[in-house]
Amino acid sequence: GAGVSQSPRYKVAKRGQDVALRCDPISGHVSLFWYQQALGQGPEFLTYFQNEAQLDKSGLPSDRFFAERPEGSVSTLKIQRTQQEDSAVYLCASSPRGRAGGAKNIQYFGAGTRLSVL
Amino acid sequence: ELKVEQNPLFLSMQEGKNYTIYCNYSTTSDRLYWYRQDPGKSLESLFVLLSNGAVKQEGRLMASLDTKARLSTLHITAAVHDLSATYFCAVDWVSGTYKYIFGTGTRLKVLA
Numbered sequence: 035g036a037g038v039s040q041s042p043r044y045k046v047a048k049r050g051q052d053v054a055l056r057c058d059p060i061s062g063h064v065s066l067f068w069y070q071q072a073l074g075q076g077p078e079f080l081t082y083f084q085n086e087a088q089l090d091k092s093g094l095p096s097d098r099f100f101a102e103r104p105e106g107s108v109s110t111l112k113i114q115r116t117q118q119e120d121s122a123v124y125l126c127a128s129s130p131r132g133r134a135g136g137a138k139n140i141q142y143f144g145a146g147t148r149l150s151v152l
Numbered sequence: 153e154l155k156v157e158q159n160p161l162f163l164s165m166q167e168g169k170n171y172t173i174y175c176n177y178s179t180t181s182d183r184l185y186w187y188r189q190d191p192g193k194s195l196e197s198l199f200v201l202l203s204n205g206a207v208k209q210e211g212r213l214m215a216s217l218d219t220k221a222r223l224s225t226l227h228i229t230a231a232v233h234d235l236s237a238t239y240f241c242a243v244d245w246v247s248g249t250y251k252y253i254f255g256t257g258t259r260l261k262v263l264a
Contacts, residue, residue, distance in 0.1 A: 076254030076256050076257050077195070082250070145192070145193060145194040
């Protein structure tokens with residue numbers, strides 16, 4: 035497709051359940067980002083990939099959060115043993131070049147996955 | 153730690169009126185982005201501001217950047233209902249890696 039695709043769009047999980055969120059970036063985009071957006075807040079950075087390399091995971095809130103991008107394209111964000119505070123919209127973004135790609139390296143966002151933990 | 157603050161957080165305005173949204177950030181950066189988000193939808197890129205004094209305009213929206221004051225503004229001229237959305241500014245923080253630091257957003261409602 036032409037844009038960043040995320041699935042599922044909505045996910046309801048019971049507390050303690052593991053979830054996996056998928057992101058299909060724009061074809062050929064080098065960089066991929068995950069953000070967490072709580073209700074009424076701005077997105078907050080979780081992690082960054084350049085191709086298959088995870089260069090920054092400083093925003094992951096706990097070791098229950100894990101992200102991968104094994105072939106440098108599709109990425110999965112996994113949350114283990116979900117807690118109520120994990121409820122949020124998880125946004126994926128991609129950009130054409132890597133971190134040295136220059137100033138116009140705009141990030142293109144998917145519609146997000148809304149996770150509700152009961 | 154880079155912080156980005158927007159004000160106002162909420163803005164209700166009449167159609168035809170003008171208003172400005174402010175975005176302040178705490179650390180040197182010369183890359184600032186404005187995005188629009190409709191409920192349940194993706195963030196849509198509006199403007200990319202890359203240097204001090206940059207000004208970009210699209211329709212009824214105009215964005216500017218003052219890197220010395222660490223301030224960006226998004227000015228709305230003669231608002232129309234279709235502009236109702238949440239607007240975010242984001243600063244590109246290049247610090248070993250790079251990531252966007254977003255403001256808290258301004259929820260704009262334009263009343264007919």
